[in-house]
Amino acid sequence: xxxxxxxxxxxxxxxxxxxxxxxxxxxxxxxxxxxxxxxxxxxxxxxxxxxxxxxxxxxxxxxxxxxxxxxxxxxxxxxxxxxxxxxxxxxxxxxxxxxxxxxxxxxxxxxxxxxxxxxxxxxxxxxxxxxxxxxxxxxxxxxxxxxxxxxxxxxxxxxxxxxxxxxxxxxxxxxxxxxxxxxxxxxxxxxxxxxxxxxxxxxxx
Numbered sequence: 170x171x172x173x174x175x176x177x178x179x180x181x182x183x184x185x186x187x188x189x190x191x192x193x194x195x196x197x198x199x200x201x202x203x204x205x206x207x208x209x210x211x212x213x214x215x216x217x218x219x220x221x222x223x224x225x226x227x228x229x230x231x232x233x234x235x236x237x238x239x240x241x242x243x244x245x246x247x248x249x250x251x252x253x254x255x256x257x258x259x260x261x262x263x264x265x266x267x268x269x270x271x272x273x274x275x276x277x278x279x280x281x282x283x284x285x286x287x288x289x290x291x292x293x294x295x296x297x298x299x300x301x302x303x304x305x306x307x308x309x310x311x312x313x314x315x316x317x318x319x320x321x322x323x324x325x326x327x328x329x330x331x332x333x334x335x336x337x338x339x340x341x342x343x344x345x346x347x348x349x350x351x352x353x354x355x356x357x358x359x360x361x362x363x364x365x366x367x368x369x370x371x372x373x374x
Contacts, residue, residue, distance in 0.1 A: 171226045171287045178279040179219035182212045185271040192265055202320055206333045207307055208251070208272050211243035214303070215280050227289040237291045239300030241284055242361045246304070246354070248277030255334065258325050284365070293369040297362070304358050308351055311337060 186209065193203045203209060218240040221228055251273040261269050284290065314320060315331035322333045330338040339347045 171283075171289070172223050174279070174283050174287055175219040175226070176223035178276060178283060179216050179223060181271055181279070182216040182219070182276045185268045185276070186212060186216065188264060189268050189272075192268070199320065202322055202333070205311065205314065205320070207243070207304070207311075208247050210303075210307060211240065211247045212272055212276055214240035215244050215276055219280070219283070222283075222291075226287075229292055231294075231296050234291060234293050234297035235300035237284075237300070238293060238297040238362050238365060239303040241280060241365055242301065242358050243303060244277045244280045245361055246357060248273060248281075250334075254336070258335075259323065260326065285368070290369060293366045295366060297366055298359070301358050301362050304354065308337075308354070312347070315339075 189209070190200065190203065193200055214236065218237050221233065221236075256273070311332055315337075319331050321329050321331065324330050324335045324338075328335070330341065332338050335341060336350050337347055
């Protein structure tokens, strides 16, 4: 059951990633922008993590602990932010609608349930918090790229920005507001990561 669960999660994530890449290329949109979305990068981490777990469910170690925490917190925030803030900003139909649901609902739910309910569960120690370098590096990359490369992301059918998510657009709000968002997001990641580690340690006692 554990192997099948993680394998299914990995396959669904991979299918969505490949499908979205093909659609983006066919429509002549930027692949660099596509892989700059936190959603996409989080799903990539989940695919890698779940593939490794499907091969060996009792996988552990410091490096894997950081990888699992990065993927778990990343995909959890992806699902929460999308469901509460971003859903409905862009109209989607056909295959892209289904891929969107896999990215933002199916994979996050499967990942969280897989961590909470399935055994053997990765035993996380506090060094796994090193995996939270992932969102910090992503924020840094995103904000620097917005200033240096000035990419164009579609936020809504009528609005574009040099960042993939409107709450990071300093031109639309302010640099101070974006700084507050970054601090809040960092705090959320630390809280989620700490909770995951505490749960893992308690559940393995």
